[in-house]
Amino acid sequence: MDASDSEQTIKPTDLRGILNYVPRFLGQTFVVSLDGSIIESDNLPNLLLDIAVLRSLQINVVIVHGIGKQLADLSTLRGITPSNTDGSGPTDDATLDLAIRASSRVSHQILEALTKAKLKCAITNSIKSKPVGVLKGVDLLNTGKTDQVDADFLNHLIAKNIIPIIQPIGFDRDGHTLRINSDALAVDTAIALGATKILFLSDENGFRQDGRLTQQIPIAELEDFVASEQFSTLTPALQSKAQHALRGVKSEIARIHILDGHIYDGLIREVFSNEGVGTLIYGNEYQQIRKAKHDEVPLVYHLTRSGVAREELIDRSMSSIEEKIGNYYVYEVDGNIMACVLLDRFEEDPGLREISSLFVHPFYQRQGIGRKLVRFACQLAEKEGAERVIALSTQTQDFFTSLLGFEEVSPEILPHERKASYHANQRQSKVLLKTFKR
Secondary structure (H helix, E strand, O other): OOHHHHHHHOOHHHHHHHHHHHHHHOOOEEEEEEOHHHHOOOOHHHHHHHHHHHHHOOOEEEEEEOOHHHHHHHHHHHOOOOOOOOOOOOEOHHHHHHHHHHHHHHHHHHHHHHHHOOOOEEEOOOEEEEEOOEEOOEEOEOEEEEEEEOHHHHHHHHHOOOEEEEOOEEEOOOOOEEEOOHHHHHHHHHHHHOOOEEEEEEOOOOOEEOOEEOOEEEHHHHHHHHOOHHHHHOOHHHHHHHHHHHHHHHOOOOEEEEEEOOOOOHHHHHHHOOOOOOEEEEOOOOEEEEEOOHHHHHHHHHHOHHHHHOOOOOOOOHHHHHHOHHHEEEEEEOOEEEEEEEEEEOOOOOOEEEEEEEEEOHHHOOOOHHHHHHHHHHHHHHHOOOOEEEEEEOOOHHHHHHHHOOEEEOHHHOOHHHHHHHHHHOOOOEEEEEEOOO
16 A cells, blocks of 8 residues: 555544544553564554554553564474464473574564654563463473563653563563463553553454454453354464453453454554454443433434434434433443433323433444343333333334334323324324333
């Protein structure tokens, strides 16, 4: 891709999208984990320019790198059979020597590329390690695991606008060298630094199910997936990232991304767009339902316009939304409103509630978000003492009846004022009712 191509991909809308995220990420730390194969990629200069963009937006970056490809290539060149290439199995003396040499070379490549991008960086010895020892009867020899991350040292570098480069090599208390798996090391580093994100960049572009990319997966679903038979069909590299990501999210790393490091501007798109390009693994706090705020009236209005255009929703003016904003509930994805629902109350029938203005951004439809919003509204209504809840629909009645337990009833059930507006708009909506069991 030449300069003219890249310029054509940058639009004012892209820049506005990025700026929406800047206040949220300001001063936070991202750990970027680069597999050895990505270091050899033609896309490495572009990735490092993306990292330069992150730094320009005052986002702290720490780089952890792997050496699997380089170790394998070096072993072939020297005619040595490595005992293990990814740092998860035994590391004999010959393989450790290869790992040290490969790690030195890769760190220098990153150092050289960051220098060309006008960024300050430093290769560190911030990882104290200890031998893994014997697992399941197998002595892992010179394979190590993280014992301690020198977070003070790393934070000192970050405060000086220096990007730390962390090798998959650690040193034990006696200064002996040990080989460490880079996926595990990235998670250990992120936990020690209280990082907001980990971005795994490799040849893998996240999880695929039924031939389609799984763009986001909550920790509970990932845990089930790791325990399933389907998990064994993943490549070893992807299995490693999934298992360590699971550990990272459980240790309060809010978001962990797995994406293909060969994709041009993939890192930026993954960080600064709702859709992303890979798989996002997130904890419970990533998505949430909450009451809409007064200053979010325009957001709710614009979110629902496509639903109005397709006659799925009643056309509500900005002022009418503002009048009822206290009854709107929104579904957030990474701080952005992607769905909403309105829970209305009736003075003449305190035991009845109405669910309306249910809309999910088209990109997030068919992911169960609509069901979550309706169930949330029903639970809230029941908690408030309501006995019944209604929903009016012209196109989605099957959604309410088949999935959520509503039944179609006569419009005569509507309170007087609501019945009058029902007949006045002439939409001929189906009236759907759910009664709470007592």
